Amino acid sequence: MEALQSPAKITLRSLAGLCGVSSATASRALSWHPNVRPGVRERVLTLARKHGYTRNQLVSALMAHVRGDRTSPFIGNLAVVHVPSSRQPTILPMQQRIIDGATDRARELGFQIDTFSLGAGTAAPAALGRVLRARGVLGVIFLQPNSNDTTAGFPWEHFASLQIDYDSPNLVQHTVSLDHHFTLISALARLRALGYRRVGLFIARHKDERLTHKWSAAFRSFQKNQGGIGAVPVLTREAITRAEFMVWQRAYRPDLVIGHMDQALVWLKRSGIGVPKDMGFFNLNWNERTQACAGLDLRPELHGVVAVETQAAQIHRNERGTPADPRTVMISGRWIDGPTLRAPSVPA
Numbered sequence: 001m002e003a004l005q006s007p008a009k010i011t012l013r014s015l016a017g018l019c020g021v022s023s024a025t026a027s028r029a030l031s032w033h034p035n036v037r038p039g040v041r042e043r044v045l046t047l048a049r050k051h052g053y054t055r056n057q058l059v060s061a062l063m064a065h066v067r068g069d070r071t072s073p074f075i076g077n078l079a080v081v082h083v084p085s086s087r088q089p090t091i092l093p094m095q096q097r098i099i100d101g102a103t104d105r106a107r108e109l110g111f112q113i114d115t116f117s118l119g120a121g122t123a124a125p126a127a128l129g130r131v132l133r134a135r136g137v138l139g140v141i142f143l144q145p146n147s148n149d150t151t152a153g154f155p156w157e158h159f160a161s162l163q164i165d166y167d168s169p170n171l172v173q174h175t176v177s178l179d180h181h182f183t184l185i186s187a188l189a190r191l192r193a194l195g196y197r198r199v200g201l202f203i204a205r206h207k208d209e210r211l212t213h214k215w216s217a218a219f220r221s222f223q224k225n226q227g228g229i230g231a232v233p234v235l236t237r238e239a240i241t242r243a244e245f246m247v248w249q250r251a252y253r254p255d256l257v258i259g260h261m262d263q264a265l266v267w268l269k270r271s272g273i274g275v276p277k278d279m280g281f282f283n284l285n286w287n288e289r290t291q292a293c294a295g296l297d298l299r300p301e302l303h304g305v306v307a308v309e310t311q312a313a314q315i316h317r318n319e320r321g322t323p324a325d326p327r328t329v330m331i332s333g334r335w336i337d338g339p340t341l342r343a344p345s346v347p348a
Helices: 012-019 023-030 038-050 057-067 093-109 125-134 180-193 205-210 214-225 242-252 264-270 300-316
Strands: 076-082 111-117 137-143 160-164 174-178 199-204 235-237 256-259 280-283 294-297 328-331 334-336
Touching: 012 023, 012 038, 023 038, 076 093, 076 300, 093 111, 093 137, 093 300, 111 125, 111 137, 111 300, 125 137, 137 300, 160 300, 174 180, 174 300, 180 199, 180 214, 180 280, 180 294, 180 334, 199 205, 199 214, 199 242, 205 214, 205 235, 235 242, 242 264, 264 280, 300 328
Parallel strands: 076 111, 076 137, 137 160, 160 174, 174 328, 199 235, 199 256, 256 280, 280 294
Antiparallel strands: 294 334
16 A cells, blocks of 8 residues: 655745746745736735745745845835824824834845825725735834724734834734833932932823823832832823923922923923922933933834834744734833933042
8 A cells, every 4th residue: 555645845936837927926926026917916826825835035035145146135015004193193203213213224134114104084904904915015013003993904914013112001913112111210210329309200191191101100119119219299181281380390399300391491490490400300202302401212213123123033934914922022211411410429
């Protein structure tokens, strides 16, 4: 009795033969190259699925490098998808810096990035998915989505995907995010070492809620567990106004305030409070400063770089769809000195 033979594993060459095209055309079709006619691409993709052909993106990239010259080989297209909200309907300057960082790193790794928008008044998730597939996009980076519902209906199974910043407490996608807790805890320790003993935090409610209260939670944790910075309550309002800020300042007399809005420097000056002589100021997001100050560089370009590197690894592993085990890559913010803090005391 003859032993049963397992079916031969289909190769790119045999797949091309089944489709009646060259191996090069089959390879381009699998990469969603725009030069391949839609009918040919669908035939190649259909037969690839039918016969269980899986393309190894890493091998393809290496072969392209071997065949090419010294320049970086073109591997494929990526997309950054901005998810607008009522408060942020357009791409903010800091978000553009994320995109710029992603674009530069993508070019170095052999990818081309285009930016798209999703949400009210723009492409619906399913329609956007069709557009991205038609353009040969291999991976999609969602830029600060607002909720998982916003992307409901997006065809995840066709793309490697991740998001920058969390969209909800329920982690669904691989994520690149600032390590808000460690970043603020480290900054508070340095501020305490500078001699500040009554530190106050003010933050708009929508900013803190979007980050599931990571800033305020880190601040309160330091107050309670590490101490040395007083017990000034966090000032949080839907919108921080001058009147509310000054009432809070007069009630608790902090010797340093931390917040996103460096407009507080103007409010303090108008009230006759000198910075840093009478009170220090530390910007929670130095990247959005409007005047010289100390604060935290949240490193937006690095977010874009890490997102592209993470996505390239997904593509090389041929990963598509929603991950079974979503992971987060955390980035630490960076301390920036500035004229709104007192100088360190010099030992006698």
